[in-house]
Amino acid sequence: MKITELFKGKAGLFFTVNALASIGLNIGVVGVNWFIISSTGQNEVLGIYGALSLAVSFITLVLAGSFTDKYNKVAIMKYCCLGQALLFFLTAACCVLGVPAIYIIYALALLNMPCMVIFITVSRGAIPAVWDKSELSKGNSIIEITIQAGAMFAALLTGFLYHAFGFSLLIFVGAVLTFAAYLLLGKSKYSFDYELPAKEGFLLNIKRGIAYLRGRKDIFFYGLVVFVPTVVISASNTVIPGYVEQYLGGGAMVYGLGDMIFAVGAMLAGFLAHRFISASRRPLWQNILFAVGAFSLFLFVTNKNIYFFLINIFITGVAIAGLRVLLNTGFMEAVKGEYLGRSLSLLMALSMAVQALLSYIIGFIMDAWKVTGGYWVLIGLMVLGMAGLGVVRLRDTGQ
Numbered sequence: 351m352k353i354t355e356l357f358k359g360k361a362g363l364f365f366t367v368n369a370l371a372s373i374g375l376n377i378g379v380v381g382v383n384w385f386i387i388s389s390t391g392q393n394e395v396l397g398i399y400g401a402l403s404l405a406v407s408f409i410t411l412v413l414a415g416s417f418t419d420k421y422n423k424v425a426i427m428k429y430c431c432l433g434q435a436l437l438f439f440l441t442a443a444c445c446v447l448g449v450p451a452i453y454i455i456y457a458l459a460l461l462n463m464p465c466m467v468i469f470i471t472v473s474r475g476a477i478p479a480v481w482d483k484s485e486l487s488k489g490n491s492i493i494e495i496t497i498q499a500g501a502m503f504a505a506l507l508t509g510f511l512y513h514a515f516g517f518s519l520l521i522f523v524g525a526v527l528t529f530a531a532y533l534l535l536g537k538s539k540y541s542f543d544y545e546l547p548a549k550e551g552f553l554l555n556i557k558r559g560i561a562y563l564r565g566r567k568d569i570f571f572y573g574l575v576v577f578v579p580t581v582v583i584s585a586s587n588t589v590i591p592g593y594v595e596q597y598l599g600g601g602a603m604v605y606g607l608g609d610m611i612f613a614v615g616a617m618l619a620g621f622l623a624h625r626f627i628s629a630s631r632r633p634l635w636q637n638i639l640f641a642v643g644a645f646s647l648f649l650f651v652t653n654k655n656i657y658f659f660l661i662n663i664f665i666t667g668v669a670i671a672g673l674r675v676l677l678n679t680g681f682m683e684a685v686k687g688e689y690l691g692r693s694l695s696l697l698m699a700l701s702m703a704v705q706a707l708l709s710y711i712i713g714f715i716m717d718a719w720k721v722t723g724g725y726w727v728l729i730g731l732m733v734l735g736m737a738g739l740g741v742v743r744l745r746d747t748g749q
Contacts, residue, residue, distance in 0.1 A: 373498020397713015502613030509606020578735030615667025
């Protein structure tokens with residue numbers, strides 16, 4: 351993949367908008383998580399925050415499943431960016447005015463995720479409209495690069511801005527970046543849509559999406575495996591803040607640097623997965639990356655050295671993000687384009703329900719048992735994902 355391809359035409363707009371929005375949206379994840387730990391010192395509060403925000407995400411995705419395929423994707427992405435920008439501006443104002451942190455935390459738990467999850471789902475669902483079927487691997491690699499570039503810069507900003515100026519300036523920067531993505535989409539002359547077979551009503555659209563997945567159980571089960579890396583990455587947002595502060599003895603700088611290095615590894619995986627892993631070798635590499643990801647998560651449990659933490663989190667980023675690219679490419683090749691948005695929304699909604707439960711469980715375990723307990727949960731998820739992938743392959747071959 352040539353770097354120049356990222357900045358040309360429709361693909362260039364897609365990359366630039368996703369990169370800008372991803373930095374702003376990730377500030378709303380990385381920065382808020384550290385704000386919760388630094389202002390309350392309780393992993394359980396972070397777990398409750400995660401559970402509430404993910405429950406809201408679940409409801410949002412169930413309701414959004416139909417219009418992600420039916421309505422103009424540029425318009426949906428544009429207004430998601432605007433909504434997120436307004437929320438972040440309001441959050442910054444509340445911080446400056448001295449509103450108690452706990453009120454800000456619970457308000458964000460209810461309001462922070464809807465625009466973000468719709469934007470991500472619609473953006474990934476737009477890939478077949480930006481790249482043809484033979485280049486889906488490229489599209490998935492590019493979107494992984496934009497997501498991780500956003501996470502990297504968000505982590506960098508969190509590490510430095512939060513440390514030097516506090517949460518209010520950090521979240522204000524997030525607002526500016528998401529608003530910039532809104533303005534860019536507002537001037538767009540491109541479309542991220544593909545032709546649908548028919549215009550359908552809201553409820554019928556949802557029913558058809560559910561019926562499609564029920565009728566293709568192979569795709570449904572494979573789709574559940576596809577979201578394992580996403581669940582692990584999301585759940586790690588609950589684990590890492592407390593792990594860094596309470597186990598490694600680090601502060602905002604170490605936390606931000608760790609998240610940034612994870613994103614660098616994940617970006618590298620985005621470049622390598624498309625360039626070096628052919629479709630015929632994809633199943634082998636999926637197994638390898640599941641195994642490497644599980645082992646690297648285990649190494650966090652045995653480590654108390656900050657430098658080793660930074661090296662290991664880079665390896666974890668390469669493995670888990672590379673796995674996500676490979677699994678998503680296979681899923682998009684299997685699903686009909688007109689059902690892709692609905693399928694992604696409904697499966698992501700299920701993954702959000704799992705993440706909501708895990709967030710609370712992980713926060714509780716880390717406070718009640720030991721702070722490394724969260725990583726044992728993530729290791730279990732990776733093992734289940736590898737086993738699930740094996741079951742799906744056996745079903746496909748009829749063995």
